[in-house]
Amino acid sequence: MKKKIFPLLILVGFGFLIQGCRKDVLKNLDDDDARVYITKYDSSVNFSNYQTFRLADSVSVVRDGQLVRHDLTTYDAALLSAISQQMVQRGFQLETDQTKVPDLGIQVSRITTEYTGVVSYNDYWGGYDSYWDPFYWGYGGYGYSFPYAFGTYTFREGALSIDMLDLKNPDTGANQLRSVWTGLGRGTGIFNTNNVAEIVQTLFDQSGYLNR
Amino acid sequence: MKTFKKLCFLICFGLFATATAEAQRLKFALNYNVAVPMSESFKDYVSKTSLRGMQGSILYSFNEQIRAGLQVSYNDFYEKFPRQVYKGSDGSDISTVLTNTLQTLPIMVKGEYSFMKEARVQPYVGVGAGVNIVNFEQYLGEFPYAKYYSKAAFTVDVGILVPFRKEGNSGFRLSTSYNYLPFNDEGIKNLNSWNVQAGVVIPLK
Numbered sequence: 001m002k003k004k005i006f007p008l009l010i011l012v013g014f015g016f017l018i019q020g021c022r023k024d025v026l027k028n029l030d031d032d033d034a035r036v037y038i039t040k041y042d043s044s045v046n047f048s049n050y051q052t053f054r055l056a057d058s059v060s061v062v063r064d065g066q067l068v069r070h071d072l073t074t075y076d077a078a079l080l081s082a083i084s085q086q087m088v089q090r091g092f093q094l095e096t097d098q099t100k101v102p103d104l105g106i107q108v109s110r111i112t113t114e115y116t117g118v119v120s121y122n123d124y125w126g127g128y129d130s131y132w133d134p135f136y137w138g139y140g141g142y143g144y145s146f147p148y149a150f151g152t153y154t155f156r157e158g159a160l161s162i163d164m165l166d167l168k169n170p171d172t173g174a175n176q177l178r179s180v181w182t183g184l185g186r187g188t189g190i191f192n193t194n195n196v197a198e199i200v201q202t203l204f205d206q207s208g209y210l211n212r
Numbered sequence: 213m214k215t216f217k218k219l220c221f222l223i224c225f226g227l228f229a230t231a232t233a234e235a236q237r238l239k240f241a242l243n244y245n246v247a248v249p250m251s252e253s254f255k256d257y258v259s260k261t262s263l264r265g266m267q268g269s270i271l272y273s274f275n276e277q278i279r280a281g282l283q284v285s286y287n288d289f290y291e292k293f294p295r296q297v298y299k300g301s302d303g304s305d306i307s308t309v310l311t312n313t314l315q316t317l318p319i320m321v322k323g324e325y326s327f328m329k330e331a332r333v334q335p336y337v338g339v340g341a342g343v344n345i346v347n348f349e350q351y352l353g354e355f356p357y358a359k360y361y362s363k364a365a366f367t368v369d370v371g372i373l374v375p376f377r378k379e380g381n382s383g384f385r386l387s388t389s390y391n392y393l394p395f396n397d398e399g400i401k402n403l404n405s406w407n408v409q410a411g412v413v414i415p416l417k
Contacts, residue, residue, distance in 0.1 A: 034354035
């Protein structure tokens, strides 16, 4: 009996060794490493042709593909402020006169899902018109268009989306406002106020074309 | 991943079943295995040497010089690249920490030939062929992309057996091998590796 148990123990041990002999990827990532930042823009656009911008006064909260509310938490305020600072640093001028339509409109969305579900970025875009009414930018009856397409980015926990709209050149024929730049942040700590500066900095740093 | 773990256990218990059936002439070898990626595109994916590996075999001795049986190897390849911006296939710019991992599990029919009988140090050569189960996992930040593959596997090795006692059946084993592991997916062409093994041989009786 003892002679039979010995090789069995060795073989079972071999099995456990195989399972244990693997470096755990997630344990070797700190929170900063875990985040992914994705940007895309309309390459036909020359950003130096735009001068003024304005940010939406709140952030749209999208949960499981549905607009829940517009919000302005401490996190949201920090985020809008950081975006505004980046735009100013890059030579754009904040349009404070509410009676004027700026050249660029920036709107931000917090997209969250329950752990049981996943949402792809393309699905999120599909419902964009209902998240932000183009009327907000002075273009009632218009829709949004994205001349560039992302691959399918699927997220479980949440994502932050910053979309920049061309308000200077609305497509009056198709009644559409065109997005010229999108920044997407995903991963651990994406909704942590302490990470806002880094998130916005990274998204703008990798968009060197975004200059006056 | 669960399928992969189940497969590992099935292989181990399969080896055990074989072992108990023909215990008299069977020898079990368990080795620590270090693998160095050799193919260029494999090195582009993971350049670091895998120090997380092992190899087990159960070989039936037909005589004092020739033996054949089953060999299973395992290596975990891992490399983490610092944050940088990559161009996505959709034209997007992706800033991420990239972690490339890959696990190989070649399961092979193996034959070995020892040049000397009952020598204090017994040099041998071996050849093997079989199937290689590959778990490909690439992480953008914390987001994984994973896929399994099964491909052909070939190996040649040379080594020495040093019995613990004169005319003893158990001993120390030191070998080096070259694994030819054809692969042509995920931008990687072949998972060839140079390996060094050290371990023990134990008779199953």
